[in-house]
Amino acid sequence: MILLSLLPLLILAGIFAFIIWGYRALSFKNPGRKLAKWLIVGYAVILVAGTVYSYSEASTKQVIGKTVSRHEVKKQDKAQIRLFDRAREKGVLQINNDILFKKSEKSFPFKGKQLTVSIPDSYNLFVDRDPGFQGEVVVTHYMSRTFIGNMDVTEKRKEASIALKNSVLDVTFNKTKLHLAAYSEGFVFHQFNGGKRESVWEGDDPVFGDDFILLKVPQGIKVTSEDQLVTNVTVE
Amino acid sequence: MYLTEVSTWDMVKKLYRYKLNSYFGVFTSLVIIQILSILFSLNGTGSSGGSSDTFEYNMNIYSGTLILAFMMGWAFLVATLITTKAYRYDDSSFVSNRTASHFSNILFLFSASIIAGITVYFSYHLFLSVVSLFMKVRVVQADTLTPIQLAQGITASVLYIFLFTSLGYLTGMLVQVQKFFVFVLPALFIGALIIDGNLSDEPRLLISLGSFYGLETSFIVFVFKTLLTTGALYGVSILVSRRVEVRP
Incomplete structure (x- = not known):
């Protein structure tokens, strides 16, 4: 504990010693000339090797996501809001692949008359009743796009766990x-x-895409959910 | 009347060559300070993060700005040291005058600034390699510079460092004229910051000074600004040095 409280003093002493040492090293009467040359x-x-490595390996291989312009990010953000508003208010869901990303799709055989969906609140549940659809339900996990700065990282997001047991879709x-x-090389x-902005962290706030479930069911099946509002839509 | 007339320019050249060969410590200290700056930068120069119900991220920002800042500090120190007696007296062992001594110092400091400015870029890449090799992070963005951006960036680094050498040189010269400047200059600097902080809600002195150069988006104007300031500071240093005692 005592040692820990002395730590700032020790660091200061270390910095001071380093400055004194640096001051002495700056003297041209420095005896370690050969050593200095080698240094x-x-x-x-090492600098050249580091630069070659950094150019050949480091930056290019690990970059994730697709870079888009800030204008495009704003455009997408507005389009996403419009898409959800239209679905909720007018019951028309437009599956636009530029705005939405289909993460997973699962189909389950279903012969019942009522389907209960267990889904956390604050997530949209859209139901599309298809007249030509019989004996199964198709559950699709969609997400609108997620941007960190100007990087689209939607595809890095995890898919939802979907399971149908009896007549409950979880x-x-x-x-x-x-x-x-x-x-960044620096300002x-x-x-x-x-x-123009230096880099991604100088961008606007991140855009977190919304997850939603599109449930395709045969006509005549009643879909209910305890926590979430069920919105019937027509898919475009 | 002398048998051989030595021009000031010849003296400058000789002294400059001598300094390049002798002031080895300047470059070893550059190496040490750069390694230190890389180590400090490893923790990241900033971070950001955010979360929603199903998504969370944190992002460490690794930037070469800290390396440049360390080099500015190094440039200030080197220029201050070069004005000390030990270095000044060394010039008198040559056939030289004060003007030659100053110009050779400025040339030497400019050369050191060029080396420092270029190595800032290389050391950033060394730092990048260390981060990539030893720290498991996924890169969200890495800069891709155009050749023009690269050339402008390196030139600007050199000029920033050179600006700090002129500041250090003037500080060193003032201290050589009157030793009490050792106390007065830091007191003036810190005092000005305190007064600035007390007078306004937000301190503006350093920000305004920094913005004058740092927010300049025209490269040509930036070059003019830094070179004019550097020239003015070196000019004042030369004027001030007239009051410095000569070697007995």
């Missing part, structure tokens, strides 16, 4: 956790970009 040459080699959304890194390399 500089060695460091130069839907659980799984949380996706991403640990990311953004690299000085972006200072003269004509006012």
Whole structure:
């Protein structure tokens, strides 16, 4: 405990010692000239090797998601809101692949007359009744697009767990956790970009896409849910 | 009347060559400071995050800005040290005058700034490699610079570092004229910051100073701004140095 409380002092002493040492190292009467030469040459080699590695491997292979312009992100965000509003208010769901991403689809044989859907609240449940559809239900997990800055990371999101037992369809959304890194040479390399942002973290707030379930059922089946409002839609 | 007339430019060249060969410590300290800055940058220079019901992310930001900041500090220190007696007296062992000594110092500091500015870029990539090799992170974005952006960025790094050498050189010269500047300059600097903080709701002094260069989006204007400031600071240093005692 005492050692821990002394830690800031020790760090300060270390920095002070380092400055004194650096000051002495700056003297041209420095006796370790040969060592210094090796240090500089060695460091130069390491710098070149690091740069070659960074260019060949590091940045390109690991980049995730598709980069889009900030304008496109805003356009998508507005389009998503319109799409959900239209579905809820007018009962028309437009499956636009530019806005929506189909994460998974499952079909279950179903002969009953009533289907209860267990789904957490705050998620949309859309039901499409197809007259030419018999003996099965198709459950599709859709998500609208997710952007971190100007990077589309929708495809990194996890699919929902969907299971049908007796006449209860259980839907659980799984949380996706991403640990990311953004690299930038620094502000000085972006200072003269004509006012464009340096990088992704300088972008606007992230856009978190909404998950929803589209349930395709034969006509005449009653769909209920305890926690969520069931919205009947016509799919376009 | 001398048998051989030595021009000031010849003296400058000789002194400059001598300094490049002798001030080895300047470059070893550059290496050490850069390694230190890479180590400090490993923790990330910033972070952001967010979450919704089904999605959570945290993002560490790895930027080369900290390396450049360390190099600015290094440039300030090197320029201050070069004005000390030990270095000044060394020039007098050559056939030289004060002007030659100053110009050779400025040339040397400019050369050191070029090396530092270029290595800032390389050390950023070394840092990037270390992060990629030893820290398990998925990259959401990595910069792709155009050749023009790269050239402008490296030139701007050099100019920023050179600007700090001129500031260090003036500080060093003032201290050589009057030792009490060792206390007065930091007191003035810190005092100005405190007064600035007390006078307005938001401190503006450093921000305004930084914005003057840092928010300049025209490369040509930026070059003019930094070179004019650097020239002015070196000019004042040369004027101030007239009051510095000569070697007995």
